[in-house]
Amino acid sequence: MTWWRALIDGGAVPASYVPPPSAGASPRDAADRLAAADVVEDAELEAHAVPDRRPASIPPAVSFLNGMERWSVVAYDGVAQIVNAYVAAAVCRRDARGVLRATLERSRAFAIAPMDRVSPALRPLLEQAAPDIEPVDGELVGQPARYLEQVESTVRRARSHLERELAEACIDTLGADEWLVLDGLLSRSPAVARHPRALGVIKSHGAQFLEGRGLERALTLPAGYRTSVFAVRGGHTRTEVYSWYLRLWPWEGNDLLYGLLRVEARADRETVTRASALSGWLWAERAPLATPATRWDRLLYPLHHVEEYLKARAPRSPAGRSRLPVA
Amino acid sequence: MIDTAIPIAIGRVVATELKPATPHQFHFWTPTDTTIGIGAIVKVGAGSQEPGDGRVVYGVVTEGFAYSDLATPLHDVVGAEGDPARADEAPTARQQIRYWTAAVLRQTPEEPLQPVPLGQVYVADDADVAQALRMDAFLYSATPTAIPVGLYTSAGRDAPVYLDADFLLGPEAAHLNISGVSGLATKTSAVEFLLASIFAHFPAHKGRVAALCFNVKGPDLCFLDQPGDLSEEDRHRYDRLGVPSTPFQRVRLYAPLKADGVNLNTLRTHPELVGDVEPLTWGLQEVVDYAEVLLNRDDIDAKADAFIDFLRDRVLGRSFDDGFGTTHRVQTFADLDRLFRSIFDGLEIQSGGRSGSDTWRTHHIATIRKVRNRLLNISTRCKGLVTDDGPSSDLPWNGFEDRTVYVIDIANVDPLGQDLVFARVVSRLREQLERRELGVDAVVVFVDELNKYAPGDGPETYVKKMLLDISERGRYLGLVLFGAEQFRSQVHRRVVGNAGTQLFGRMDMDELATPGYQVLTPATKSKLATLPIGELMVRHPHFTQPIFVRFPKPPVLRGRDGVERFPPAADVPFEDAVVRHLVRLDRRVRPNQVKDLIADREPDDVRRALAAARRTRPDDVFAYFRKVLGARVSADADIPAEHHTVPPLNPISDEPY
Numbered sequence: 010m011t012w013w014r015a016l017i018d019g020g021a022v023p024a025s026y027v028p029p030p031s032a033g034a035s036p037r038d039a040a041d042r043l044a045a046a047d048v049v050e051d052a053e054l055e056a057h058a059v060p061d062r063r064p065a066s067i068p069p070a071v072s073f074l075n076g077m078e079r080w081s082v083v084a085y086d087g088v089a090q091i092v093n094a095y096v097a098a099a100v101c102r103r104d105a106r107g108v109l110r111a112t113l114e115r116s117r118a119f120a121i122a123p124m125d126r127v128s129p130a131l132r133p134l135l136e137q138a139a140p141d142i143e144p145v146d147g148e149l150v151g152q153p154a155r156y157l158e159q160v161e162s163t164v165r166r167a168r169s170h171l172e173r174e175l176a177e178a179c180i181d182t183l184g185a186d187e188w189l190v191l192d193g194l195l196s197r198s199p200a201v202a203r204h205p206r207a208l209g210v211i212k213s214h215g216a217q218f219l220e221g222r223g224l225e226r227a228l229t230l231p232a233g234y235r236t237s238v239f240a241v242r243g244g245h246t247r248t249e250v251y252s253w254y255l256r257l258w259p260w261e262g263n264d265l266l267y268g269l270l271r272v273e274a275r276a277d278r279e280t281v282t283r284a285s286a287l288s289g290w291l292w293a294e295r296a297p298l299a300t301p302a303t304r305w306d307r308l309l310y311p312l313h314h315v316e317e318y319l320k321a322r323a324p325r326s327p328a329g330r331s332r333l334p335v336a
Numbered sequence: 337m338i339d340t341a342i343p344i345a346i347g348r349v350v351a352t353e354l355k356p357a358t359p360h361q362f363h364f365w366t367p368t369d370t371t372i373g374i375g376a377i378v379k380v381g382a383g384s385q386e387p388g389d390g391r392v393v394y395g396v397v398t399e400g401f402a403y404s405d406l407a408t409p410l411h412d413v414v415g416a417e418g419d420p421a422r423a424d425e426a427p428t429a430r431q432q433i434r435y436w437t438a439a440v441l442r443q444t445p446e447e448p449l450q451p452v453p454l455g456q457v458y459v460a461d462d463a464d465v466a467q468a469l470r471m472d473a474f475l476y477s478a479t480p481t482a483i484p485v486g487l488y489t490s491a492g493r494d495a496p497v498y499l500d501a502d503f504l505l506g507p508e509a510a511h512l513n514i515s516g517v518s519g520l521a522t523k524t525s526a527v528e529f530l531l532a533s534i535f536a537h538f539p540a541h542k543g544r545v546a547a548l549c550f551n552v553k554g555p556d557l558c559f560l561d562q563p564g565d566l567s568e569e570d571r572h573r574y575d576r577l578g579v580p581s582t583p584f585q586r587v588r589l590y591a592p593l594k595a596d597g598v599n600l601n602t603l604r605t606h607p608e609l610v611g612d613v614e615p616l617t618w619g620l621q622e623v624v625d626y627a628e629v630l631l632n633r634d635d636i637d638a639k640a641d642a643f644i645d646f647l648r649d650r651v652l653g654r655s656f657d658d659g660f661g662t663t664h665r666v667q668t669f670a671d672l673d674r675l676f677r678s679i680f681d682g683l684e685i686q687s688g689g690r691s692g693s694d695t696w697r698t699h700h701i702a703t704i705r706k707v708r709n710r711l712l713n714i715s716t717r718c719k720g721l722v723t724d725d726g727p728s729s730d731l732p733w734n735g736f737e738d739r740t741v742y743v744i745d746i747a748n749v750d751p752l753g754q755d756l757v758f759a760r761v762v763s764r765l766r767e768q769l770e771r772r773e774l775g776v777d778a779v780v781v782f783v784d785e786l787n788k789y790a791p792g793d794g795p796e797t798y799v800k801k802m803l804l805d806i807s808e809r810g811r812y813l814g815l816v817l818f819g820a821e822q823f824r825s826q827v828h829r830r831v832v833g834n835a836g837t838q839l840f841g842r843m844d845m846d847e848l849a850t851p852g853y854q855v856l857t858p859a860t861k862s863k864l865a866t867l868p869i870g871e872l873m874v875r876h877p878h879f880t881q882p883i884f885v886r887f888p889k890p891p892v893l894r895g896r897d898g899v900e901r902f903p904p905a906a907d908v909p910f911e912d913a914v915v916r917h918l919v920r921l922d923r924r925v926r927p928n929q930v931k932d933l934i935a936d937r938e939p940d941d942v943r944r945a946l947a948a949a950r951r952t953r954p955d956d957v958f959a960y961f962r963k964v965l966g967a968r969v970s971a972d973a974d975i976p977a978e979h980h981t982v983p984p985l986n987p988i989s990d991e992p993y
Contacts, residue, residue, distance in 0.1 A: 067427045107429035296415030296426040300407040311428050317405070 012120060012138035013083040013093055019134040021084035021091065028080070028161065046218035049251060050237035050281050054223035057235050059255070059288035066289045068206075070184055072102045072112065074191035075315035076172045079323060080121070080164045082157075086131050089150045092121035092160050094143070096168040097319045098175045100189075101311065109314050113179055115171050118324065121160050123147030143167065169197060176201045192312045195250050195273035196241070202248040202275065208287065209250070209273035212307035214266055218252070228265040230256040235288040238281045241273065251280045255288050257295050258306050268306040346370060347436070347457035349380055359440065362395060362452035366434045371491035374400060374859045375873075375884035377460040377468050378438060380452055391445065393452045394460065394468030395438030396881045398857045404430035437857070439881045441468040465495040470878040474500040479541050484533045484577035485839075485874055486885030496577050497885045499837055501539060503877045505778050509836030510811030513786070515824040516841025520869050523820040524556050526839055527782055528890035529579075530818075534780065535739040536579045543777030544738035548765065550758060551745040552784050555603040559898035560741055561587040561612070566889055573888035583892040586740035590616040590731065592721035592749055592757075597943040598913035601720055602745040603895075606902035611920055615729040616744060617947070618722055620669050622760060623714055624648050629759045629798045630710050630752060639703040646699065647707075651675070658682060659697070668724045669715045676708045718753035724940070729950050731761065733768050736775035755799050758789065762802055762815075769813040778814035781806070786819035787826040800828065807834035825850040840864055840873040840882075856882070910939060917946055922957035933962055941965060 017023045048054050060066065076098035084091040097116035101109040119141035126147035127135060136142065143163055149156040172191070177200050179189050188206040195209030196202045218241060219227050227236050236254040250273045258268030272291065274280040280287075291309070299305040299313035347366035351357040362380065366372065374397055381392035406412055416423035440452065444467070458464075465488055466472050475482045475498055482498035503509040512530070516522045531547050538545045551557040563583050566574075574581035591602035593615050599605075600613050623630070627644045647666075650656065656664050656675075660682030664675045679696050687694075694701045715722050731742060744761065746754045762781060768774035783789060783803070790803040806817045807830060819835065821827050825847060832838070843864045847853070853861060860882065864873060870889065873882045893901065908916065914934060915927040934942045945965040954960035 071427075103428060107427055109428060109431075293425065293427060296423070297406070297428060297430050298411045298415045300411045310426075310430075314428070314431060317431070 011093075012135070012140070013091065015138035016084050016086075016091060016131060016134055019131055021086050021131055024082045024085050024090070026082040026090075028157065046239040046241055046252070048223070048237050048239045050239075050253075050284065053237075054219060054226050054239065055237045056226055056230055057237065057285060057288075059233055059235050059285055059292050061233075061289070066286055067293055068186060068188045068290070069105065070102065070187040071311070072100045072179055072183065072187060072189050073109070073309070073311040073315050074098065074100045074172065074176055074179060074189060075312045075319070076168050076175075076192070077316055077319040077323065078164050078168045080160065086127050088153065089123050089126045089147070090153065090156060090160070091127075091135070094119050094121050094160075094164045094167070095323055096164060096171050097323060098168070098172045099315050099319050100175060100179045101315045101318065102187075103311060109311055109318075111315075111318060112182075113175055114319075114322075115175050116319075116323075117141065117167060117171060119143050119167070121145055121163055123150050123156075126150045173198045173201070176207075180204045180207060190309070190312070192315075196248045199248045202250050202273075205275055205277070205279070207275070208291075210291070210309060210312065211271040211273065212304060214269065214271065227254045228269070229260070230254060230269065232256050232259040232268060233292060235272075235284065238284050240276060249276045250274065251276045251284075253284055253288070255291055257292060263306075266307075270307055343379075343458045343461075345456035346372060346459055347378070349452060349454045349457060350435075351451075351454055357452040357454065359443070359449045359451055361437065361439055362393070363435060363437050364457045366436065366457070368402075368432050368434050370434055372397060372436070372459065373490075374398065374863045376490045377441070377465055377488060377883070379458045379460050379464050379468070380455050381458075391443065391450065391453055393443050394441040394464060395452070396441055396468075396883065397436050398439045398881070399437035399859045401435040401437075402432060403435070404432045406430060441880050442470060459491060459493070460495070462495045465497065469497065469883065470880075471498050471500075473878075474498070474502070479539060481539050481542070483530075483537050484579060485530060485876075486872060486887035487573055487576060488883060489886050494573075494576060494886070497874065497883060499874075499876050500878055501534075501537075501542060503836050505534070505538070505542070505545070505780070505816050506811035506814055508811075509877055511807060511817045511835040512819070512837040512839065513824065513827075513832045513835035514818070514820045514839040514841065514872075515843065515847075516820075516822070516839075516867075517844050518822050520842050522841030522867075522869060522872070524784065525870070525890050525894075526841070526872055526887055527818055527820065528557075528560065528892055529887045531741065531780065531782075532584065532891060533577065533579045535584070538739075538778075544775070545778045545780070546736045546738065546740045546742065546776040547780040547782065548742040548744070548761065549782040550754075550761075550784070551743055551747050552754065553747050555747075555895035555899045556784070557743045557782075558589065558602065558604040558745060558895060559609075559893035559902070560584045560743060562609075562893035562898060562902075564889065564891060564893045564897065566891060570888040573886070574891070577888070579888075581888070581891045584741050586737060587612075587743060588614065588732075588740060589743045589745065590614045590729075591745040592616050592718070592753070593723075594907065595719040596907070596910060596913070597720060597723065597939070598910055598917065598946070599907040601748050603747070603899055603904045604745070604902070605904045607905055609902055610905065610916075613745075615917075615950070616721065616731075616757070617729050618756075618760070619724070620667065620672060621652060623711065623722055623756065624652060626756055626759050626763070626798070627707075627711065629755050630714055639700065640707055643699045643703050643707050646697070647672075660685070669712060669722070670724050673708075673712060676704065679704060714752065714756070717750045718756065721749055721753050721757065723943070723947065729947075731764070732775075733764055734773055734775060736768075736779065738776060755789075755797070758783070758799055759802055762806065766806070766810075766813060766815055769815055776814075778816060780816045780818050782818040782820070784820045786821040786831065787823055790819075790828045790831045792826050792828050803831055804828065807831045823847050825852050836877055838875040840867075840875075841871075842867040910942075911935075914942055914946055918949065918957055918961060921949060921953060925958045929958060930961075933965065937965065 078096045080092050080094035082090045083093045095118045099111050100113040102112045103109050120139040121143045122135060124144040145159055145163055149159055176191055177198055180201055183189060190208045190210060193209060193211060195207060201207050234256055238251050238253045240249055241252045242249050252271055252273045255270045255272055256268050260267040294309045297310045299308040299310045302308050302313050347364040349357060349362050349364045355363050376397045379394050460468055466475055474480060481501035483501050483504055484496050485499045486497055487494040488497045514523050514526055549557050561583050566581055571581050589612060591600045591613050594601045602613060604613055651666050653667060658664060658678045660678060662678050666672050666675055683696060683701060746757050765779055790800045806815055810817060824832055845865050848861045871886050873884050875882050911931045911934060915930045918925045918930055945961050948964045949957055949961045
């Protein structure tokens, strides 16, 4: 029996609310809206053609890290919403045949509840039934929409923590020529951000690093081009990293962000030297397409694979059932 | 041998609302580098090492699918930028699945019958194969009736597959039909192996068994007593199946004579082997008994039938007055022709050249002419098989031996003669089995080119009716038909439908498109269309699904190899051939004596004496031969010359009489 079933048996009202899927920009990058950047490669931001994709430019061994989160409201105690959350992250290593196999994996299933607002009758039940509870502030219980934003933030934080832990574990085991490519910011972990063979691939562009002509050049990059390398500081980034934009697919006919990636790598002169080669590699990762993911134009297939792997292994969502009224 | 150590799961049953598991079918996935394929036998359920096994399901893989997470082919085009060569440059391989459909062979417990559980899938071991194919009932019983048919092979492992003798040779079911394209050494080889297997495993409590094979093309079955070349792999298969890898120990080969009446009409005429070939020659009585074979459907009207009956009952072998003053004793075709001429002459004289007198003993002259034409036609077309001298050499109808193959080589005989041989031999077998006087309890009759003898369409010939009769009633008598053909769809439905066991070699795609193969999945059809030599698909009453097996190369010399190793000898001169026949009967016969004796003698006289010697098999062959041949007659003696041949009135005319 699940922990929320015990809660419902104890008097809580059953619920089945699942937040709608994110439509585009990842909330993770919301804190990066204002960030400073210094161009470190050219005098000003330029567009550079990346070398044609060649198998030789692709490292023989690469590990890909991605995570997933899933949460849903499963019970009400009055208007207090009790949430079941699940976060997971995994690393899949690509072998010589191009086959991805999971090498590291972590997950966490937990309850989110405003413990100070849970009724005295249900609180011991919850504490007894749920092995892992993430308490949240009960002040927003009366404002359900804002409360759910708080829940989402809590889940996101748990996921980021898991990903950071896994990334740090992964770089400890990386082979001599092996690279780590992770979905999202590289700079969350100083150890990872300073690793010479770690790349962060960001497909949401909530943070704006450029302005003026540089911004225009970045947003109108032709397919197969990258910008000059710039140093990223500020925002919630704790460690400086070097970054550049890379266009995987032509944006004309779609939108400015179509096929546009931002790549993060170690803040080192070597990164500037290797930016074109690394861009050629990532450009080669356009194929196979990461369909049917909606953001396949920016999602690398191996990262999509890790996400699908995690989804397949995640416990079935309790709210996946019909939302018809309960008799 | 299949390893029976700790089983390792090779797949897992999955079921969705669209593709659920049912009591008769289930789906499972395996790693992409799996060793199983279409035809593999698998087991679903807890591993045999685990205590408290519940429901166990055995299935055979009937269909396979592979697909990736590619949403639409267009995405692959986009990813490769329209260049197929660049598709291989993609650094990551798409996630793929190997997804299989299996048909349930057996469930334990059998009741209540339930959908297949969603469990682990294992490769079947020896015991599993026996269970899956329900062979345990006849393999491990007190009186086992298992006949090995081949090895089920999967992933480098093998397990023997057995047929139930009660369902292969009667009485529960019987008959075997084998189909396959020509030239792949499958049909004949499979039957040869199966006969060897039957001889080795036919249960003692079922009595004695023999086989009779009609060799209808080339030298196919002419060297069954000679060892062939076997590979180590084949010998291993023989060991696994418990069948000796040696040629047949007892083979009796029969062949008609050529038109010269002394040389054998077979490809087994090499001096080292020809001595083992018995001549097969028949006379007038045998032909008239099966006159229906010689007449097509249009011919057999009531009038002709009545006249043939008249000849059979009142004339043959008796003293008979033709009504025109001549007494006949008709024992040969020459005697018969004399009778006919006497009748025609008598009617001519009677009418005095006028029209009007056209009946004899109530039979119209046209009917008499028609029957004469047909009967005498056979003596011309099948000269060598049909002789003027009565039955000189025939099969041992009262003394068939246990575990013996009787081969009748009619490959070079006129089709009409083939029909005659087939009809008479099968009829005699049936008669003798009915009387329990054949010497064995069961006879396997192997007929190749079944679509020729029992076609699905065309006229109702005597031979076809006979095959239908064997198919439908033979199992009660122990008369078992092993038929082979290239296109099963062209054989009469009742003949193939009554075959309890059916084997399929490599099949033509057009044939597989016919309705008879609708029950097979596209994957099974595809496998059938590409089956390698030595592999068969088997259907048997105990098997709920077709099973693929591999059988070893027969331990006998193939026909083509036989004629290379033992090239047929050229026909020997008449005198030498006579000497050879006599020496074969009695090794004391001195060739020069024979040659001196038959010099300047009429060949027909010599043939007649030789036939008598063969028929009588006296102690002193030469003395008997000389006695029958009679004293030398002066060449200029005023004695009418013997009638040499009996030409039909108009043998090649379409004129109905």
